[in-house]
Amino acid sequence: SLADELAKFLMEKLGKDIASHVTVAGPGFVNITLARGAVSFAVAEADVQGSEWGKGNVGAGQKVMIEYTDPNPFKEMHIGHLMSNTIGEAIARLIENTGAEVKRANYQGDVGLHVAKAVYARTFPSNVDNGVPWGVAYKMGNDLYESGSSHKKEIDEINKKIYDRSDEKINKIYDQGIIETLKDFEKIYEKLGMKPIFVDSADKVHFNFYFYESHTWRDGLELVKQNTPKIFSESDGAIIYRGEQDGLHTRVFVTSKGLPTYETKELGLAKLKSDRWNFDISITITASEQKDYFQVVLAVLRKIMPAVASKIQHITHGMMRFSEGKMSSRKGNVITALAFLQDLLDVAKERARASLADDPDKLAMQVALAAAKYQILKQASSKDIIFDRGRALSLEGDSGPYLQYALVRARSVLERATNIQQPTHNTAPAEPARIERIMLHFPEVAARAARELAPNLLVNYLTELAGEWNSFYAQERIIGGDHEAHKLMLARAFVNTMTNGLVVLGIPTPEKM
Structure with a gap:
């Protein structure tokens, strides 16, 4: 058959040094089994390339802007923002790993009713600036607004003054609140491990661009007015976009006020x-409840700024729900990012004190972050997460600390090794271990995860790799056993692969656990 002929042709072309055999595996598939020498070469590359192992250059010359996190000043950062930050940072790093130039962007709501509520609580009733934290002030202001009566009227008045900056006293409180939050x-x-943009600066900033609603609304309003009635329509004093023409729903773009x-x-x-920046791709990460609204915005952009619209990609993330304990969201409370991390940190600290780490507090934070980030990244980003603290912190199975522990274990083997003889083709066992075959796929998995904007592909790969390392570690005598030089090379290659993947x-x- 044609498939058999193709398999034979490939075998001849590749030669015995690269392929041990090529077989037909069902319609449309050909399996190539790499020869011992080719596998050893790939593992040696993983060893000697160090932190460069797994990097590519398919993205070289590309400019990519990624907008994520987007917390609102005057309010506390909640777990939705933590999810957006974790997913956005992973995607940013994956794309950087392909050689592209990445700029991180953060878009924040620095005007609006939530701001007026917080400012009002700080000035109400007469104890000007009573010093409560801004997140608490927002909650107080929200309760007062909901209670109706004169509070609602005064908050609406403050909201207007913030927009047009017409009141010196309010401007002062507002400006202070922006800086502090x-x-x-x-x-x-x-804390989350983002790298500062300017390393030497005393005030650390972690995004290249900060965009604010107070800067975007004027341009937006101008675009809407320029395109009414061509694209937008007036309805009861408001300006709307009839989304039904695109199979979407109608949205209000300017209120009747x-x-x-x-x-x-x-x-x-x-x-x-x-x-601000001539990007090739602009990626925005939001919660999935904003999907419909974003589709309408994109439909409008395709009509008024088609060149920009063609570069925009939208990724959504699901909700995080909790299976048990004080973090349970059944109580209807908004869970802050810091409270969530602290809950993990409390458990991680108990364990870290019993560890070999030089700095148990630092280790506890590393483990807590791994626990949180792994659970957020392990499935497709659009899916909801049922967060189980015990499982997230477990050293067994699919968890962040499980990957860290496999890495630390391999490092400890290398620390004990005294034989640093370089492996040769003769020091390798005749058949490659399964971990070797898995390891050589790292560069292509990292590239695919970047291409598909899917960190979960890399998470799943590293979980499989860690499991295979643990099996290898349990079954093989690495130091003092047969093929020692080769096995130590394999351990070094594993350390590089796992380190680079986690980074x-x-x-x-962590160094020790």
């Missing part, structure tokens, strides 16, 4: 982004 966010980014909605600000943001995902790599 944004600094708090930067401290959280640092003349105020721009989120949709309009998003149009302004798209313009602002393309004005690309934004997961910490």
